[in-house]
Amino acid sequence: MNSVFRVAQLCAVLGGVSLIMQGFPVLGLCVALMACWNWLLDRLANRVVPGIDKPIAVESARFHDGCFIADLHADVCLWRRDLMRRNCRGHVDLPRLHEGNVALQFVTVPTKLVLSARLPRLFFTDLFFWGALMSLQRPDTWFSVPARVRLQLSRLDRWVAASEGKIEMVRTRGEFITLEDRRQRNEDVIGVMLGLEGAHALRGGLDVPWLAARGFRVVGITHFNDTRFGDSAHGVRMGGLKPAGRELARQLEMHSITIDLAHASAALIEDILEMHREGELSRPLLVSHTGIKGVCDHRRNISDRQAVAVAATGGLIGITLFAPGLPRADLAALGESIAYLVRLLDDAGLEGTRHIAIGSDFDGAVRTVVDAAGWPSITAELLKSGYGLSREQVELIIGGNIRNFFIQNLPA
Numbered sequence: 001m002n003s004v005f006r007v008a009q010l011c012a013v014l015g016g017v018s019l020i021m022q023g024f025p026v027l028g029l030c031v032a033l034m035a036c037w038n039w040l041l042d043r044l045a046n047r048v049v050p051g052i053d054k055p056i057a058v059e060s061a062r063f064h065d066g067c068f069i070a071d072l073h074a075d076v077c078l079w080r081r082d083l084m085r086r087n088c089r090g091h092v093d094l095p096r097l098h099e100g101n102v103a104l105q106f107v108t109v110p111t112k113l114v115l116s117a118r119l120p121r122l123f124f125t126d127l128f129f130w131g132a133l134m135s136l137q138r139p140d141t142w143f144s145v146p147a148r149v150r151l152q153l154s155r156l157d158r159w160v161a162a163s164e165g166k167i168e169m170v171r172t173r174g175e176f177i178t179l180e181d182r183r184q185r186n187e188d189v190i191g192v193m194l195g196l197e198g199a200h201a202l203r204g205g206l207d208v209p210w211l212a213a214r215g216f217r218v219v220g221i222t223h224f225n226d227t228r229f230g231d232s233a234h235g236v237r238m239g240g241l242k243p244a245g246r247e248l249a250r251q252l253e254m255h256s257i258t259i260d261l262a263h264a265s266a267a268l269i270e271d272i273l274e275m276h277r278e279g280e281l282s283r284p285l286l287v288s289h290t291g292i293k294g295v296c297d298h299r300r301n302i303s304d305r306q307a308v309a310v311a312a313t314g315g316l317i318g319i320t321l322f323a324p325g326l327p328r329a330d331l332a333a334l335g336e337s338i339a340y341l342v343r344l345l346d347d348a349g350l351e352g353t354r355h356i357a358i359g360s361d362f363d364g365a366v367r368t369v370v371d372a373a374g375w376p377s378i379t380a381e382l383l384k385s386g387y388g389l390s391r392e393q394v395e396l397i398i399g400g401n402i403r404n405f406f407i408q409n410l411p412a
């Protein structure tokens with residue numbers, strides 16, 4: 001596949017140059033741009049706030065090295081990037097995961113994005129169409145959402161194969177426990193779990209049993225747009241679950257797949273919570289990458305009341321690493337958001353620090369406060385006395401809670 005891309009890339013460059021020489025400079029530039037579009041977009045969209053390379057105290061670094069670090073959300077396989085070597089763009093690759101001492105990285109699969117809710121949802125208003133076309137991706141991914149899922153999965157499979165055992169898929173409780181054991185023996189291995197960002201991808205042969213068999217263990221009901229399953233926090237309708245969404249939630253429960261409420265409208269979150277209260281759902285809920293409205297009142301963030309209700313299901317709330325998930329794009333804003341959420345959940349009678357994690361949204365076309373190599377800075381920030389968190393509590397937030405959650409909730 002890579003050689004096909006290289007040929008297409010060369011043709012685009014030659015075609016562009018020839019068009020420029022024939023007196024069509026704008027068209028020529030556009031065609032030539034296609035050869036480096038994915039690289040350029042990756043470089044411009046997935047950025048890190050400067051200051052990540054500040055040294056941290058030896059004591060915090062040592063503590064970080066002993067922790068199980070885990071991240072609930074990253075769109076790594078959306079990009080054409082060699083994940084085996086350290087890249088100067090994007091947020092995640094194997095060397096940077098190693099540097100960050102990451103034990104478990106979620107790889108999430110986004111597939112469609114119509115930026116403005118006011119635009120009609122046609123193929124040319126979908127940014128993924130333009131991304132696929134401009135990146136010279138294989139033509140089925142220009143129009144087909146399931147083809148985009150399959151392409152990202154093939155990138156993940158190639159990464160796992162190329163790593164020769166350094167990256168292992170985690171699908172069951174047993175595989176999770178094996179991962180933890182191997183890391184405790186200082187083996188050089190990182191676990192990867194699969195999540196789907198938006199159930200709109202379920203068509204064309206993709207359904208919940210297929211997701212379960214392919215190893216998806218987390219599914220977000222909506223992403224950026226309202227769908228037949230329910231409404232998005234970024235949509236127009238702001239309604240709740242549709243009948244198809246209720247059926248989807250029941251099927252996910254049946255197949256031991258965790259429901260992710262990130263990007264869902266407040267009404268949809270309420271409907272899922274209602275299904276939980278009425279006993280139709282029993283598995284704990286997840287919000288994989290969000291901020292908290294009480295700290296930053298943005299439409300993508302969960303309200304304080306709903307955060308408490310999600311945690312009360314035994315659930316987990318992953319705080320993102322970028323603004324406006326955070327009130328500002330810096331590490332202190334992450335610390336403040338976490339400290340606020342701990343107090344909020346404690347005041348509601350829950351043990352707050354047991355329900356909080358990090359869902360970075362690395363490689364999700366956002367500017368994050370660190371990249372995967374910068375995890376020690378997160379630990380160092382949370383250990384600062386101002387947040388009032390003990391070492392045990394910090395250890396839970398940076399990965400321990402994710403470990404406990406999935407060891408409890410993965411299929412045996």
Ligand SMILES: [Zn+2]
Nearest residue numbers: 197263289364
């Ligand atoms: Zn997202």
